[in-house]
Amino acid sequence: MVVNSLESVGIDHVFLVPGKLIYPLLDAIDNSPLTRGIVGAHETGSAFMADGYARASRKFGVCAGISGPGTMNFVPGMAAAHADRIPMLYIAGGISSHAEGKGAFQDATPGGIFESGVVRSLVTDIVELKNKENTQAEMRRAIEGLNWMRRAQSFISIPVDVQKQDVLPGQDVARQPYAHREFNACEVPANRAALDALCDQYLFQSKRVAFLVGSRGNDAETAKLLLEVAEGFHIPVATTLSGKGAFPEQHALALGVYGFSSHSRAARAINSDELDVLVVFGSDLxxxxxxxxxxxxxxxKELFIFDDSFDSPAMGHISRQGIFSGISASFRLLA
Structure with missing residues (x-):
């Protein structure tokens, strides 16, 4: 049921470190025709690998490990995904239900190290699965917000004895890997009125315009559209550090990275008062x-901030209002 739930939303890779407490889950992954396990040398590495997979694929990342020390090793990767709002699912295999709270080795329940309390501030949802009857509903709850609109993170703990129990799938989570492909392709629509105004007042005029692209504009599909728009309007492009890779840095229009570890060319261009307008995509500055x-x-200069995050941006230092508009959809419309 756990692996079927991942298959149904198009997840084809799970990054993990093997351990006895997730052996049943590993068997299910091994038997899956679609979902492949990628073994890391350390849980921290697996968490960052899953984070990178999410950024590149625009799906959500999945990593798995044993509870207790495995989950504690997830924490650096959890913190990075939480900071950049990357949709992630962390799966921890726990000790058997009958051993909880008895001083068992690697007990991560409230009777042990209470790992859910440790990670609570780094994830959006915590699921502690205690019986097989709730598997389908709890997997649905864990996965619900893991898309590039909600950008949630979920942690689910499954005792090893529960992992061993067979669960009959419901009709809505059968082994139909392509039934819900649109789940991962869901996209916030473009704010056409705002983009029309941007074109009419700036892009179609003799104005000096630059783009600054953040992490939420950094994926392969959006990068292709961004390149087309930049070349079409001849607009120089800088990226933030987490947006690095959204625009080819050897391109004649590339300004490089702005912000932390800034390139001097990007700093001079973006900070210049010779710009008429700076358009920011996918960054809360x-x-x-x-x-x-x-x-x-x-x-x-004028400043316009296009973003598709539902979270309140950390922009109290900027008096301008942001514009809610899908990043990919915005570039597609401009193209």
Whole structure:
């Protein structure tokens, strides 16, 4: 049921470190015709690999390990995914239900190290599965927000004895790997009125415009559209550190990275008051992405921030309002 739930939403890779407490899950992955297990040397590496998979595929990342020390090793990767709002599912295999709270080795329940309390601030949803009857519903709850609109993170703990129990799938989570492909392709629509205004007032005029692209505009499909738009309008493009890779840095229009570890060309261009307008896509301009909240970022120019995150942005230092618009859809419309 666990693997079927992943298959049904198009997840084809799970990054993991083997351990006795997830052997039944590993058998299910091994028997899956679609989902492949990728073994890491360490749980921290698996968490970052799954994070990278999510950023590149625009699906959600999945990593698995034993509870207790395995989950504790997930924490650095959890923190990175939480900071950049990357949709992630963390699966931990726990000790048998009958052994909980008895001082068992690697007991991560409230009677042991209470791992769910440790990771609570780093994930959106915590599921502690205690019986097989709830598997389908709890997997649905864990996966519900793992898309590039909600950008949630979920942690699910499954005791090893529960992993061994067979569960008959319901009609809506059968082994139909392509039935829900649109789940991962869901896209926030473009704000056409705002983009029309951007074109009419700036892009179609003799205005000096630059783009700054953040992490939420950094995937292969969006990168192709961004390149087409930049070349079509001849607009120079900088990226934030987490947006690095969204635009080819050897391109004549590339400014490089702006913000933390900034390239000098990007800093000069973005901070220049010779720009008429700076258009930001997919970044909330936090300290890292705004060059320590530089006043020159907004000085002497118009600033438009297009984003498709449902979370409240950390932009109290900027007086301009953001524009809610799908990043990929925005570039597609501009193209």
């Amino acid at each position: 936090n300290q890292r992405d705004s060059m320590n909240w530089s006043r020159r970022l907004t000085g002497g």
